[in-house]
Amino acid sequence: MSHGPATPLTAHASGPLTGEAHVPGDKSISHRSLILGAMAVGETRVTGLLEGQDVLDTGKAMQAFGATIRQDGDTWVINGVGVGGLMEPEDVIDCGNSGTGVRLLMGAAATHGFAVTYTGDASLRKRPMARVTDPLALFGAVAHGRSKGRLPMTIVGAADPVPARYATPVASAQIKSAVLLAGLNAPGETVVIEREATRDHSERMLRGFGAEIETRDTSEGREITLVGHPELKPQVIAVPRDPSSAAFPVCAALITPGSDVLVPNIGLNPTRAGLFETLRDMGADLTYENAREEGGEPVADLRARFSPDMRGIEVPPARAASMIDEYPVLSVVAANATGTTIMRGVAELRVKECDRIDAMATGLRACGVTVRDGDDWWEVDGRGPGGIEGGATVAVHLDHRIAMSFLCAGFAAKRAITVDDAGPIATSFPIFRPLMEDLGAEFRAEDA
Numbered sequence: 001m002s003h004g005p006a007t008p009l010t011a012h013a014s015g016p017l018t019g020e021a022h023v024p025g026d027k028s029i030s031h032r033s034l035i036l037g038a039m040a041v042g043e044t045r046v047t048g049l050l051e052g053q054d055v056l057d058t059g060k061a062m063q064a065f066g067a068t069i070r071q072d073g074d075t076w077v078i079n080g081v082g083v084g085g086l087m088e089p090e091d092v093i094d095c096g097n098s099g100t101g102v103r104l105l106m107g108a109a110a111t112h113g114f115a116v117t118y119t120g121d122a123s124l125r126k127r128p129m130a131r132v133t134d135p136l137a138l139f140g141a142v143a144h145g146r147s148k149g150r151l152p153m154t155i156v157g158a159a160d161p162v163p164a165r166y167a168t169p170v171a172s173a174q175i176k177s178a179v180l181l182a183g184l185n186a187p188g189e190t191v192v193i194e195r196e197a198t199r200d201h202s203e204r205m206l207r208g209f210g211a212e213i214e215t216r217d218t219s220e221g222r223e224i225t226l227v228g229h230p231e232l233k234p235q236v237i238a239v240p241r242d243p244s245s246a247a248f249p250v251c252a253a254l255i256t257p258g259s260d261v262l263v264p265n266i267g268l269n270p271t272r273a274g275l276f277e278t279l280r281d282m283g284a285d286l287t288y289e290n291a292r293e294e295g296g297e298p299v300a301d302l303r304a305r306f307s308p309d310m311r312g313i314e315v316p317p318a319r320a321a322s323m324i325d326e327y328p329v330l331s332v333v334a335a336n337a338t339g340t341t342i343m344r345g346v347a348e349l350r351v352k353e354c355d356r357i358d359a360m361a362t363g364l365r366a367c368g369v370t371v372r373d374g375d376d377w378w379e380v381d382g383r384g385p386g387g388i389e390g391g392a393t394v395a396v397h398l399d400h401r402i403a404m405s406f407l408c409a410g411f412a413a414k415r416a417i418t419v420d421d422a423g424p425i426a427t428s429f430p431i432f433r434p435l436m437e438d439l440g441a442e443f444r445a446e447d448a
């Protein structure tokens with residue numbers, strides 16, 4: 001439930017950053033590969049799986065639910081138990097730091113007639129779960145959690161589930177996916193309606209595994225219909241590299257003088273690529289090379305060069321879902337641009353691994369940047385290229401993206417920036433430090 005003692009880390013003015021950055025596999029697709037592989041009949045083989053702690057915790061959980069998972073060289077091999085075949089775990093399911101892990105697992109297990117107790121680290125135990133247990137109740141599952149729907153929580157699954165129709169009040173792929181995964185073991189049609197399109201990996205992958213699933217645009221939003229009780233067929237999956245991880249070497253290169261970095265093979269599913277569009281709108285020298293399709297997903301090599309002429313913009317709120325995890329690092333780029341960057345419609349940032357608006361605003365202010373914020377918005381006043389003062393130690397609150405964002409800020413700041421704990425980076429991007437060092441970034445580990 002915790003990753004051990006805090007490990008502070010300092011980033012120094014660096015650069016230029018040059019070379020190729022081979023970032024790990026996509027976190028969202030990695031979680032889903034393990035969960036769907038475990039619910040298929042037969043052997044699913046996965047290459048490029050993100051071996052970050054969040055995904056490893058989901059793998060352990062699927063083993064506890066009865067699947068067999070092993071590594072064969074670079075390939076992860078999953079022997080599934082079939083839809084409806086999950087077994088009652090013997091112990092508490094600990095999802096560590098992962099919102100995606102716990103919420104998708106809650107969905108997958110909710111239409112099985114047994115109880116499961118879920119927990120996680122100090123960050124995950126603060127995050128809202130009613131957003132998932134409310135729709136799962138429509139299937140007949142009953143949740144008993146701490147007050148305000150927090151973990152640890154026991155969900156008594158429905159022995160005789162009914163299908164659900166649910167319009168999500170929040171734009172969240174985790175809610176949508178939990179409902180769809182629950183719908184797998186319910187009879188008839190389960191329907192989810194989302195007002196704003198969120199990442200569609202679950203829909204694409206369920207279709208790939210052989211489920212009958214349809215998406216159509218209606219006046220209420222995007223309506224997804226899944227037919228229950230499919231037999232999921234095992235797949236061979238090559239996980240594309242994670243655009244949310246690519247964001248860090250890309251943004252670091254844009255703000256660090258003289259940089260020219262190639263980040264090959266990045267998944268550019270339009271429900272994920274909002275950051276890169278935003279950076280281009282700001283005037284970043286960011287190009288897509290070798291654009292192609294792989295495994296049904298658009299993919300390209302990203303080339304990012306130092307961009308001293310970036311301007312602040314108002315980020316279109318309609319783009320928020322497609323870049324929700326990238327706002328922290330965007331705020332670092334914004335601080336190195338000229339003019340103000342305005343980010344609205346982002347209340348969800350307050351319920352991630354930490355309150356990301358507060359964590360970034362507090363840390364940026366300590367580094368000399370002016371930030372204004374309200375419930376669902378924030379604004380960063382750019383100080384121009386290299387304008388961040390730095391010279392501060394910032395708190396990351398068990399949040400990998402806050403840690404990586406401030407370390408990237410440090411490469412281009414006047415004085416070094418220290419994060420109080422780099423440990424959480426291992427949840428999504430375990431090779432972050434060596435990868436950035438290979439590009440020319442300079443770190444110094446601090447005594448805790």
Ligand SMILES: O=C(O)C1=C[C@@H](OP(=O)(O)O)[C@@H](O)[C@H](O)C1
Binds near residue numbers: 027173348
């Ligand atoms: O479904 C997923 O894989 C994810 C959905 C998003 O969360 P929400 O569904 O809470 O928006 C995102 O922030 C998270 O990193 C991964």
Ligand SMILES: C=C(OP(=O)(O)O)C(=O)O
Binds near residue numbers: 099
């Ligand atoms: C929000 C994130 O992940 P999760 O919700 O899975 O913890 C993230 O990776 O930025």
